[in-house]
Amino acid sequence: MSGKLVSEPPLKPENPEILAALYRLFRDFFDKAEKHRRWSIREDIPWDQCNKSLNRAIADVVETFCAVELYLPDYLAKVIPQNRAMRGRAWFFANWGYEESKHSMVLEDWLIKSGHRTEEQMADLQHDVFAHEWNLPHGCARTMACYTLTQELATWLHYNRLLDVVRREGGDPALQKILTLVSVDERAHFDFFRRMVMIYLEYDREGTLEALRRVVNDFSMPAVHMLADSRMRMEEVKQLRIFDYDIYYKHVFEPILEKLNLTKKDLRRRSSRREIVVLGNGHS
C-alpha cells in the first residue's frame, strides 16, 4: 500500500435501508462474537508450552505480524471518522478494535515468554512502528470496506499458513493455540465485510464492482512497508511461503470472487469514464 490518500469524493448520507441492514449485520456479528468467540490471553494459552528452540525465522515473522497489528491506533483513528454516521460500521470498528488489540498483545507475550525477544526489543519495535503514521489507502468508505474485506482474508491466510509452518517445524503448543484463536477472529472479520459488500452489490452493483476493482487489482497488506527493515521482513514471509503474489491470487483473489458470486470478468479493470463517474457520484 502506498499510504497515500487516493482522491475520492466526500461521503453522502447513505440510503436508510442500507444503514438499517448494516446495523442488523453488526448486531448479528456481535451476538455471535459474544457467545462463541471471546477468549482470554491469560487463561486460554498454554503459556508453559512455548517452544524456546523454534526456528528463529518463525519468531521473526511473528514479530512482523505483531508490528502490523501494532498500527491499531492509526487504523482506528482514520477509519472511525469515515464511518461515524453509519452506526453498524462505527460500532463494528469499536468491537473490531478490541479484538485486534488482543492480537498484538498475545503475539508480543509469546515473543517474550518464548525467549525469542526481550522486553527492550519489543519496546524498540513499538518505537519503530509509531515513528511513521499509517494513512487510509482509500478515501471512500465503501472502497475501504472492499479493502478491509481483502485485507482480513489475506490476514487470516497469513496466520493460517504460519500455523502450518509452526507444525512442520516441530510445533509450539502455545503459538499454535494463539494462531488458531487469532485466525478465527480474522476469518470472522472477513465474513462481516463479505456480507457488507454483498449488501452494497445489491444496492449499487456497478459502483461496488468499481470499488472492488480499485482494491483487488492493486492490493498490498497494510503497513508492512513502513518499518525500517520492511524489505527483509517481507522477504522472510515469502521465504516461508506464507504470502506472495501467487498465493494472493489463488487464496485471496479467487476465493473473494467465489464468495461474492462474481467472475473475473466482473473485476477486469475498466477505465470508462461512465463507471468512474458512477462511483464518484457520492456513493460511499
Ligand SMILES: [Fe+2]
Ligand atoms: Fe488482527
Ligand SMILES: [Fe+2]
Ligand atoms: Fe482482523
